[in-house]
Amino acid sequence: MADGYTGKVLRVDLTSEKIATEPINREWAKRFIGGKGLGARYLFEELKPGVDPLSSDNVLMIWTGPLVGTMVPLTSRYVVITKSPQTGTFLDSYAGGYFGPELKYAGFDGVIIKGKASKPVYLWIKDGKPEIRDAKNLWGKDNFKTEALIRKETGESHARVASTGPAGEKLSLIAGVTSDLTRNAGRGGGGAVFGSKNLKAIACRGTMGVEVPNIDEFVKMSKEMLLKDVVENPDHAGSITDGTPIIVDMSQNAAILPTRDWSSGEFEGSAEINSDAIKTRVLVRRKACMGCGLACGSWSKARKGMFKGASTEGPEYETIGLSGSNCGIKSIEAIIKFAEECDKLGLDTMSAGSVTAFAMDLYERKILTKKDTGGLDLKFGNEEAFAKMPAMIASREHIGDALADGSKRAARKIGKGAEKLVIESKGSEYPAYDPRGSIGMALAYATSDRGADHNRAWPVAQDAYGSGDPWNPDGKAAICVEDNTRTSVKWSFIFCDFYAVSFKNMAKYYTAVTGAPADEESLRSIGKRVWNLTRAFNAREGFTRKDDNLPERMEKEPLQSGKTKGKAVPRADFEKMLSEYYKLWNWDDQGRPTKQTLQEAGLGDIVGKLPYLK
Amino acid sequence: MSKGLKAEKEKCTGCQLCMLVCSGTHVSKFNPSESRINVEDKFPEPGEFKLNYCLQCDEHPCVESCPVEAIVFDEGLGIYVVDKEKCTACGACVEACPYEGCWLDPSGTYSIKCDLCGGTPQCVEICPKGVLKR
Ligand code: SF4
Ligand code: SF4
Numbered sequence: 062m063a064d065g066y067t068g069k070v071l072r073v074d075l076t077s078e079k080i081a082t083e084p085i086n087r088e089w090a091k092r093f094i095g096g097k098g099l100g101a102r103y104l105f106e107e108l109k110p111g112v113d114p115l116s117s118d119n120v121l122m123i124w125t126g127p128l129v130g131t132m133v134p135l136t137s138r139y140v141v142i143t144k145s146p147q148t149g150t151f152l153d154s155y156a157g158g159y160f161g162p163e164l165k166y167a168g169f170d171g172v173i174i175k176g177k178a179s180k181p182v183y184l185w186i187k188d189g190k191p192e193i194r195d196a197k198n199l200w201g202k203d204n205f206k207t208e209a210l211i212r213k214e215t216g217e218s219h220a221r222v223a224s225t226g227p228a229g230e231k232l233s234l235i236a237g238v239t240s241d242l243t244r245n246a247g248r249g250g251g252g253a254v255f256g257s258k259n260l261k262a263i264a265c266r267g268t269m270g271v272e273v274p275n276i277d278e279f280v281k282m283s284k285e286m287l288l289k290d291v292v293e294n295p296d297h298a299g300s301i302t303d304g305t306p307i308i309v310d311m312s313q314n315a316a317i318l319p320t321r322d323w324s325s326g327e328f329e330g331s332a333e334i335n336s337d338a339i340k341t342r343v344l345v346r347r348k349a350c351m352g353c354g355l356a357c358g359s360w361s362k363a364r365k366g367m368f369k370g371a372s373t374e375g376p377e378y379e380t381i382g383l384s385g386s387n388c389g390i391k392s393i394e395a396i397i398k399f400a401e402e403c404d405k406l407g408l409d410t411m412s413a414g415s416v417t418a419f420a421m422d423l424y425e426r427k428i429l430t431k432k433d434t435g436g437l438d439l440k441f442g443n444e445e446a447f448a449k450m451p452a453m454i455a456s457r458e459h460i461g462d463a464l465a466d467g468s469k470r471a472a473r474k475i476g477k478g479a480e481k482l483v484i485e486s487k488g489s490e491y492p493a494y495d496p497r498g499s500i501g502m503a504l505a506y507a508t509s510d511r512g513a514d515h516n517r518a519w520p521v522a523q524d525a526y527g528s529g530d531p532w533n534p535d536g537k538a539a540i541c542v543e544d545n546t547r548t549s550v551k552w553s554f555i556f557c558d559f560y561a562v563s564f565k566n567m568a569k570y571y572t573a574v575t576g577a578p579a580d581e582e583s584l585r586s587i588g589k590r591v592w593n594l595t596r597a598f599n600a601r602e603g604f605t606r607k608d609d610n611l612p613e614r615m616e617k618e619p620l621q622s623g624k625t626k627g628k629a630v631p632r633a634d635f636e637k638m639l640s641e642y643y644k645l646w647n648w649d650d651q652g653r654p655t656k657q658t659l660q661e662a663g664l665g666d667i668v669g670k671l672p673y674l675k
Numbered sequence: 676m677s678k679g680l681k682a683e684k685e686k687c688t689g690c691q692l693c694m695l696v697c698s699g700t701h702v703s704k705f706n707p708s709e710s711r712i713n714v715e716d717k718f719p720e721p722g723e724f725k726l727n728y729c730l731q732c733d734e735h736p737c738v739e740s741c742p743v744e745a746i747v748f749d750e751g752l753g754i755y756v757v758d759k760e761k762c763t764a765c766g767a768c769v770e771a772c773p774y775e776g777c778w779l780d781p782s783g784t785y786s787i788k789c790d791l792c793g794g795t796p797q798c799v800e801i802c803p804k805g806v807l808k809r
Binding site: 132205241271280374 | 685688689690691695699702705707708718719781797
């Protein structure tokens with residue numbers, strides 16, 4: 062059937078070393094598309110509630126979608142889906158590059174991995190033929206070497222590799238999955254799940270292609286859309302000229318740029334780490350993911366100074382905000398080095414930056430000393446010490462051992478008041494938009510299904526970066542609900558965040574690739590279905606209102622300067638937004654989908670599987 | 676003057692849209708490994724994209740190397756193209772080409788080489804960064 066799907070799912074049991082190919086669940090594919098939605102449905106079905114995410118009982122999945130690998134722009138993505146060892150929630154973590162399409166060309170829409178290998182292995186897939194291979198020589202190697210070694214060993218110079226680095230092997234809960242060297246499914250600790258299963262990598266090479274109905278029409282439509290809806294779309298101007306680093310100045314102006322562990326929203330060194338700094342000092346060339354006409358990525362290289370020769374793709378805004386300004390680092394070159402280290406070692410740059418900033422804060426407060434830091438003078442802004450932190454975290458040496466588990470767990474271990482200083486929700490470190498200058502972000506972070514996150518709702522676009530009032534709680538819940546619905550659809554196709562694609566055009570693509578009818582309404586109901594499903598997943602794991610949390614400092618520690626001077630997130634406003642949000646979703650007062658809501662969302666089949674509804 | 680594609684590879688971002696459209700139009704599916712142009716991402720070193728395609732070079736050693744005369748001159752386009760029917764996939768042209776301009780298709784049945792889409796190269800049309808020219 063030529064409908065974008067390969068129609069096949071690979072099922073692997075690492076304990077028994079059994080591999081099987083099975084048809085994709087067509088009924089679920091209709092109801093959930095692919096990516097986030099389809100993966101969530103499979104996970105809900107296959108994972109027992111209450112399972113330790115780092116035990117062999119956790120289920121690890123990779124999913125693509127029907128458009129992945131086709132010519133439709135900005136859809137070359139894959140998602141890692143599992144139960145997060147960092148947050149205990151549903152986890153969907155995405156990466157672009159070339160791996161997702163390659164998996165489809167190799168014959169599979171998705172891979173479902175269970176069990177635990179008795180020794181290090183990797184999964185090799187060549188044109189529909191999967192194989193579990195020995196990874197003795199790869200264990201301990203960084204992601205760059207792992208890719209090179211797998212290509213050498215398989216003799217496939219075009220093989221694409223998604224691997225875990227040394228950080229994931231050591232079960233760091235902030236370890237991501239890295240593909241194409243610099244593309245990361247970073248958040249939530251997917252790399253640790255790889256590590257816990259003794260799975261070093263999933264590698265593939267495919268020459269089978271992806272088929273769609275009516276290819277001539279499809280090519281014509283894709284060409285038109287690439288030009289009109291992508292390249293010439295004014296919403297994409299910044300992605301074409303700058304990419305995400307353009308946000309540094311926007312955040313600085315709005316005074317919401319995390320600085321020195323969230324103690325300020327303005328950073329005096331922002332001009333040293335913004336998009337201009339990248340363009341004038343380190344940019345080598347612009348870089349795209351497969352099928353993308355924007356090329357928001359920048360291949361950058363430090364040309365002088367202490368970090369000369371270090372290179373990375375980016376650095377992206379989140380990396381700059383959380384490992385740059387938040388660590389008091391005034392050098393784009395130092396951030397490049399930090400990002401390069403994180404990519405090699407397999408650490409999420411967002412969480413690694415955040416825990417480094419947190420450790421610097423504790424060091425300045427004398428809660429940590431040189432004894433903890435292995436002699437490093439871990440003051441804010443110390444570039445040399447800063448650049449050594451990824452290695453310390455990934456190897457779990459000194460304070461790195463605690464930091465490797467994320468700032469919430471680290472704080473518990475360190476004690477001495479550190480617990481009160483952590484900026485997280487459900488254990489996931491905050492992204493780089495300070496809610497004290499855009500209070501809707503506090504709601505977005507608290508209600509994100511995978512823990513604090515900016516890719517489930519992004520109200521900051523409408524206030525701090527737009528014309529709305531950043532401190533008025535009214536209407537913020539509605540923005541989040543709308544964003545949740547839209548992103549749930551986007552992440553099910555899987556579209557890139559930077560494609561400002563309308564529901565109408567998503568429906569057009571859906572029909573073009575599957576041949577089945579779709580419109581804005583049908584896609585909206587899929588979005589609502591998916592968001593209710595991941596919420597129900599978390600509710601089944603025991604999450605309730607208290608887990609949709611606001612860090613104490615956001616409430617009690619007002620910012621000090623610029624537009625956010627004297628501003629915090631009043632607790633009453635936060636609770637008001639949260640109640641309104643639950644109401645808009647028709648959830649109970651604990652934030653759990655009710656029976657009626659689930660039935661209306663087309664999720665009647667999971668009602669019986671939710672203990673809280675009995 | 677060679678009549679093949681021309682590329683300003685410094686502008687290339689590695690999106691592979693050229694490969695997607697090429698395979699979409701030549702083999703009716705999206706399959707970059709069957710594209711007549713091949714863009715390789717060479718990172719972290721040297722940190723650039725390498726573009727492989729037939730230059731339609733003046734010397735065309737591929738033509739002379741072919742034992743069954745499968746690389747034939749197309750009068751209309753003024754370029755050498757592979758006659759798929761005649762090609763035995765022996766790989767002599769692949770060896771002979773100094774520019775990595777042709778290669779065997781993944782199933783190993785014939786030699787793949789740019790045919791300029793019969794006159795309006797799709798990759799030139801689609802390239803969002805203006806890398807490719809006819
Ligand atoms: S395939 Fe190579 S040798 Fe033959 S014409 Fe093209 S560039 Fe020249
Ligand atoms: S379409 Fe253009 S930018 Fe994209 S890979 Fe091909 S030549 Fe490079």
